[in-house]
Amino acid sequence: MKTKNKSFVLKGKLLWSLALVLALGFNSCSNDDDNKEQIINEEISGAYFLNYGAFGHGGSSITRYDFRKDVNTNNYFQAQNPGIILNSNIQYGATYKDSVYLIGNMTDELISLDLYFRPGGNAIREGLANPRYFVGEGDLLYISCWGAKPDYKTMPDSYIAVYNTKTRKVERKIDLPGGPEGLALANGKLYAALNYIPKVAVIDLSTEAITSIDLPAVSTYFVSDADNNLYLAIASYDPGAETGLAYINTSTDELEHNYKLPGVSTTYASILAENSNAGTLYLTAASWVEEGTNNWVQKGAIWSFDTETKEFSEFITGLEGAQGIVVNPVNNDVYILLSPSAVEAGEVAIYNAKGEHQKDINVGVSPYWALFLD
């Protein structure tokens, strides 16, 4: 039996948790990446793929991939918790402090787990209506929610739920129309990508006053750069929308640039990721191109974006069902999350940073996100 290494984690308690791609939301964790003295906890070390399942029909699961030992374990949650099933479709998940938090749809809930993926109690449903994403600061999680009966035009009833991790309750709601999706924290402010109106909401967390930044189209998820400024995926179902990557200066709260890229994925998955030094971003995008008369060809897949040169280049093309990308913060390998359908087992294709294929692993149905523990 393996011995549990209790000296794991960062700053005293030694949890060095690098929550997936978008874990930039957790700036408190991501800045300290000196892992030379880190002792690996072999019992939890690995990439954890959050498999969404089939909407409203269950099938959600967790796949653990111990990339150091090259060992893959599907249905990890069930293995850790015999007799217990994931009730909901896991919309998003990340680590915060000593816990893993999963956001579920159908049913709407927040599941808190320890680092071994064992429930820390019942899921929280009260106050969470169509939860989407979260970020954490102090004892609080800020959870974007679309409201109980979403109006998919402008989302007038959407809000941010403020959840207290100590009391395990949603303390209050901050009304935020527009369908907040991805969130990010910077300079004492909460940034919310609005998925139904072309704006980013900026909430001053000390006063909860809300301002906004205009965008060329609706948006989904953030990553931050070394200066704590934000890149944001502009993705829209509107075929005429100008999609790409927005760059927001969090000091001035202005849209400084919009790096255009047609056909950015509208999937609610990890479509935007960054490598460990935030020098390279990865974005999923594809679009229909007419080659010859009435011969439409779909182009693209995974693009990389150099934050120095500010240029996109094709990273991987020709993959079908690329729902998301995550980057292993330990070795900068790029994991592409693939789904053949809503009911079939998914796959993760692993490439190194040069774009060379390393291997494929089988995961659960519809892998949308991943998080890394070490």
Added chain:
Amino acid sequence: MRYLLLLISLLASCSAFAGNPEPMIIDTVHLEEVTLVSDYRKFQPGAKIDRLDSQLLKGMAEANLDQALSRLSPVYVKGNAGGLSTIRFRGTSASHTSIRFGGIDINSLTLGHANASGLATYLFDGISLQYGGSSAINGSGSIGGTIYLEQQNKWTKGQKLNFSSTIGSFGEKFYGTKIYLGKGNWESVTKAYWFQKENNFYFNNPFHENSYTNPSPVRERQQGAAIENKGFLQEINYRFNAGANIKSSFWYEDNWHEIQPNMASNNKSPAELQDNNFRSWLEYENRNSPFLIKIGAGYVHDEQLYQKNEDQLIVTDRLLSEASASYKTSPGSEIKAGALYKYIVPDVYSYSKEVIDYEQQLDLYLSYYFEPLKDLRATVNVRQMLVSNFKAPFTPALVLEYKAASSPKQQLTLTGGLSRSYRIPTFNDRYWGTQGNPNLKPEAGINLEAGLGYLRQMQHNHMRAKVNLFYMDVDNWIEWKPGFVDWEAQNVERVISKGLELQLQATVAFNKIESQWGANYSYNPVKEHNKQKQLIYTPKHSANLYADLNWKKYGITANGSYIGERTQILQGQSLPGHFLTNLSLRYRLNYKEHGLQFTAQMLNIFDIDYQNEALYAMPGRAFKLNISIDLRNEGR
């Protein structure tokens, strides 16, 4: 000849849903004219077509099509507890079942299927099921099977009235009326109903709020699954003479339901869906000349509103016209040619007007019925659909029926068929936002079928057995799945569905008890080409059985249906098989030509926990009481 007539009478009177009731004989004996759909039988001898028992349907007047099929046929109905359900023949998908009303396929042009929970059986005089592809007759979409919602012209003389009312468990209420007025050369048939159900049944919920610390199921009440459907159907028919008439049907549906939350989200306030449909069909028929000429026209308006949000209204309008002529070239042969034209205007918030403003479809078809040998009936049907900006395949079909042996006491029939079928992609598949796929091809199927039927006559009793073997190969199966990065419609699969269907049916009279017995069994492996796993939501095994006994004014019907295990997600999860048992008792009181019938039903009498769609609770034991009054004042 006398024995043959007796046999024919018995065949006609047997109302077993299960067997193919020898359609030509039925038509002959009942002198009932199945309007608007009669040709589908004539030009498909040997096709497997079953008719639901009209007497049993009458005893469950409140039943929508999904419930009727679940209880009276072996066809798999996937759905929740009454809000939304779809019909899947022989392992195919929802959009592979055509539902025909007159010259109209009522499937949604945006979704590709109709909600069987919103189709009240009360409005129809008969419901027939055709198994297997019949695109050459019915056009796009008839790949897995076809349902015919039939209207019968009785050319009423005088007045007839039916009133039916049902109350049942879980807040179910049904009121319906049918009014027939006529003078023999004209008739007006008015049918209307109102159905409401709170649907607040109890179920065992393993996905409850505390399941992460206590995984045992808890008893919960279903929330947010209410239904309210209203429908009105008006027919006005006029007969110029014995060979010429004009018939019309105007059908309006106003259906509302809450979208049933799954078991895990039972506490959530549900969304709601409103459907309004207007379907009309007008047909002129003239058989006074050597030609049988039919000219029809129709208009269909389909509208769906989600959450009362007018910004997300989904509307399609259709204008249809059809003309056909058939000619008997000899006593044993007939040829028919026709054309069906559709002008369709979609108004869907997510479609770009620059891409789709309207669509025109023209179907040209030709059918030839002949008897090449003694006791061999054959039909060749061909169809070519032309669609603006799209290419549909040429669709031929050959169906055969051979009476291998026949005597007054028994009959052996061999049937066979080989046909192509197809489905052009729905509007959503082609035009939905950025995800519609302009490169889609039509689904194309090949359907091969063989059957053996045996009929045995024993005095006043008879027994029928039938075996059907089928093989269906559907290429370019359309599925919504992740594309390069986003979900989109794709031609992704080639699906092979094959199987064996058994039917047994008997009519037995002893003392003063008349009884009918029957059973169906279907074995249906359905797989993607070169894959081993059964396709999702396709039961490999399904069966049903029934018994119906009548003694004087009393009647009792018991039926049971088995749906085998269904794969739900191709990673191991599946829904277990279930067997449901229903019981119905009735008492009929006749006074002169009037009738009063009381029916009591107990459904799912063993209170079985089951699901037809993963994670959606279904009701346990339920009770219903129905009263039906028939008043007649018909001229002689």
